[in-house]
Amino acid sequence: MCAKTESSGPSNPSHPPIADYQSALRYLYRHIDLERARIVAPFDNVFKLDRTQRLLEHMGNPHRQIRTVHIAGTKGKGSTAAMLAAAVQGCGLTVGCYTSPHLVDVRERITLNNNTIPETDFARLIVQISSLSDRLGFEHELHFFEILTVMGLAWFAEQAVDLAVIETGLGGRLDSTNVIMPEVSIITHISLDHTHVLGGTLPEIAREKAGILKAGVPAISAAQDEAVEQVLRERAAEVGTTLAVMGTDYEYSSRIDASSSSGRLAGRTISIRTAHSVLESVPVPLMGAHQAMNCALALAAVDHLIHQTGGLPLDIQQAIAGLDRTHLEGRLEVVQTRPYLVLDGAHNPASIEVLVETISNHFKCDSLAVVFGCGRDKDAKSMLRSLTRLADKFILTRTTMNPKAHKPEDLRDLLAELSPHSMCMIAETPAEALRLACGAATSRDLICVTGSFYLIGDIKQHLLKTAQDAAGSDRTAP
Structure with a gap:
């Protein structure tokens, strides 16, 4: 359970009092949102982990009290997170999801079994975070995403989730989510995006994404461009972990399901062979050929969670059945x-x-x-x-x-x-x-x-x- 701060608010707050959900929103949106801002300073000067780490430390290190899966990549993060969450929920477990961006309500970013964080909890945690940041002296440096990351990790610990699926916001190496020590890391497809921040070439971007790889934490990657795969393998060797690439280390195939009678939406199935399991003709719950690879990553992560020491009580067939309940808005x-x-x-x-x-x-x-x-x-x-x-x-x-x-x-x-x-x-x-x-x-x-x-x-x-x-x-x- 998260440790409480010593007081409900700072003695000399640098912002108006936070009395309810609406004032909590106003507090949040006063902070720079790097998803919307044009970043002109050097990347390492803008993105830092120390503020997130210090806030979490003063809240009792809630991120160390929960099991997590960390997902980075250019495209497919949200889809992979949604399918992984649905699969684990299909086994009867509670799953927290931290994703971005939101579409309508900022609370969409922090969910528990598809339910958003309640307004009362959102406001309460904003009060706690604002009090701490004032006391620690970096209230004016704090970023929008850092606040939400701390909130999400703290709330998941309070709710005692069985697993939290954590999606990076931008990059990976200096993303504020990179304070966690996950059970498994996932790298989805990497392509050119945010080049003004992450670098103008695929290897440069891959190095930033590979920053989530950690010693002893197994990693799974989608099939990648050759130069990207080389960077990921080099980084895995540097930190001391294993990396399994779909289609190379794990057998992977996908095909159109000829038995599908949906007409408009042709179904797809995947087959994968991991170090522990052989899964054949698994229906992909989301539309599009690209979702087959994301589904394979989600199931490979479930396989890791089952077979690692002290693994979660998951059943692969229940997880596959759970995929049917995948919930994802704003993607096709x-x-x-x-x-x-x-x-x-x-x-x-x-x-x-x-x-x-x-x-x-x-x-x-x-x-x-x-x-x-x-x-x-x-x-x-x-x-x-x-x-x-x-x-x-x-x-x-x-x-x-x-x-x-x-x-x-x-x-x-x-x-x-x-x-x-x-x-x-x-x-x-x-x-x-x-x-x-x-x-x-x-x-x-x-x-x-x-x-x-x-x-x-x-x-x-x-x-x-x-x-x-x-x-x-x-x-x-x-």
């Missing part, structure tokens, strides 16, 4: 049919490529309209180039949630350069963009919103408000 999420409305937070060229392939393989539609917006720190040109292969029309917009968002006019210029004949409209807000897309679509079309998780969050908020307004109108109707 179908929120409407006739016309289809698909929300996907792809925000780098590799993820957009996967999105294009998945739509092409899994959906039948007469026309594809893309609502697109992304950050200025992203490779918008490469993403748009991939989308032009499939999209008939574009509605370009910018999210209200990201100050680094590209201007729609700049995106239009890029699109005109890539595909001069593409139909294109500009919308001032995501809600207006969705209205334009829906107005131009027939029941046999598909609308895809993509380019940024912040854009997905804006759209989900709009859809939620629309549904609430409609429900309110129904209640007041005579």
